[in-house]
Amino acid sequence: ASKPKLYYFCGRGRMESIRWLLAAAGVEFEEEFLETREQYEKLQEDGRLLFGQVPLVEIDGMTLTQTRAILSYLAAKYNLYGKDLKERVRIDMYVDGTLDLMLTIALAAFSAPEDREKAQASIVQKAKTRYFPAFEKILKDHGEDYLIGNKFSWADIQLLEAILMVEELDAPVLSDFPLLKAFKTRISNIPTIKKFLQPGSPRKPPPDRHYVETVRRVLQF
Numbered sequence: 001a002s003k004p005k006l007y008y009f010c011g012r013g014r015m016e017s018i019r020w021l022l023a024a025a026g027v028e029f030e031e032e033f034l035e036t037r038e039q040y041e042k043l044q045e046d047g048r049l050l051f052g053q054v055p056l057v058e059i060d061g062m063t064l065t066q067t068r069a070i071l072s073y074l075a076a077k078y079n080l081y082g083k084d085l086k087e088r089v090r091i092d093m094y095v096d097g098t099l100d101l102m103l104t105i106a107l108a109a110f111s112a113p114e115d116r117e118k119a120q121a122s123i124v125q126k127a128k129t130r131y132f133p134a135f136e137k138i139l140k141d142h143g144e145d146y147l148i149g150n151k152f153s154w155a156d157i158q159l160l161e162a163i164l165m166v167e168e169l170d171a172p173v174l175s176d177f178p179l180l181k182a183f184k185t186r187i188s189n190i191p192t193i194k195k196f197l198q199p200g201s202p203r204k205p206p207p208d209r210h211y212v213e214t215v216r217r218v219l220q221f
C-alpha cells in the first residue's frame with residue numbers, strides 16, 4: 001500500500017502531532033513541504049483543501065484536512081483510541097487540552113519579537129498551573145503507566161509531545177511533577193517513539209525565523 005503523504009510547511013505548526021501519531025504507530029509517511037505560494041495555490045486550485053487550509057494528509061485514497069479529524073482517524077485506525085466510548089471521550093478530553101497548549105506555543109512563534117519572551121513565559125505558567133497539575137493528578141488517581149486504561153493511546157503520545165515542547169521553553173518545568181517526569185521517561189522509551197526522538201527522524205525542530213517567514217509568505221498573512 002502507498003504511504004500516507006503529508007502536505008505542510010517544513011516545521012511543526014499543526015502538522016507535528018500528526019507526525020508524532022504516525023511515527024508512534026510505526027507508520028512511515030512521505031512529506032511535501034510548502035515553500036512557495038504557487039504550491040499552496042495549486043493545492044487549492046486542485047480542490048484538495050476543503051477550507052483552503054493545511055494540514056493536508058492523503059491516506060487510504062482520501063484527501064483529508066482538519067487536524068483534529070485527521071488525528072482521530074489515525075488514532076482509530078491504529079488502535080490508539082481506547083477500548084470503548086468512555087475511554088475514547090477521555091482521550092478526546094486529554095488530547096484537546098494538549099492541543100490547546102501546543103497551539104498557544106506554536107502561535108507564540110508568530111508574535112512580535114518584543115512580545116515573544118512574555119508570551120512564552122505565560123505559556124509556561126499555564127502549563128505549570130493548569131495542564132501539568134491536571135495530568136499529574138490523572139496519573140496519581142489512575143495509578144497506571146498510561147493515561148487511559150492500562151494501554152498506550154493517542155493521549156500518551158500527545159502529552160509527551162506537549163511536555164517536550166514546554167521543556168524547550170523551561171527545562172526544569174517538570175521538577176514539581178514527579179509522576180509526569182516518570183511518564184516522560186516511560187513513553188520516550190517506547191521503541192517507535194524512541195526512534196522518532198533520534199536525529200534523522202521526520203520530527204521537526206522548534207519554529208525559527210525561517211519557518212515563520214515561510215508560513216507568512218505562503219499564506220500571505
Ligand SMILES: CCCCC[C@H]1O[C@@H](O)C[C@@H]1SC[C@H](NC(=O)CC[C@H](N)C(=O)O)C(=O)NCC(=O)O
Pocket residue numbers: 013014052053054055065066067068103106107215219
Ligand atoms: C496556529 C499555530 C500553528 C502556527 C502556524 C499555523 O497557524 C496558522 O497561523 C498558520 C499555520 S496552519 C495553516 C492554516 N491552517 C489552519 O488554520 C487549519 C485550521 C484547521 N482547523 C485545522 O485544525 O487544520 C492555513 O492553512 N491557513 C490558511 C488560511 O486559513 O487561509
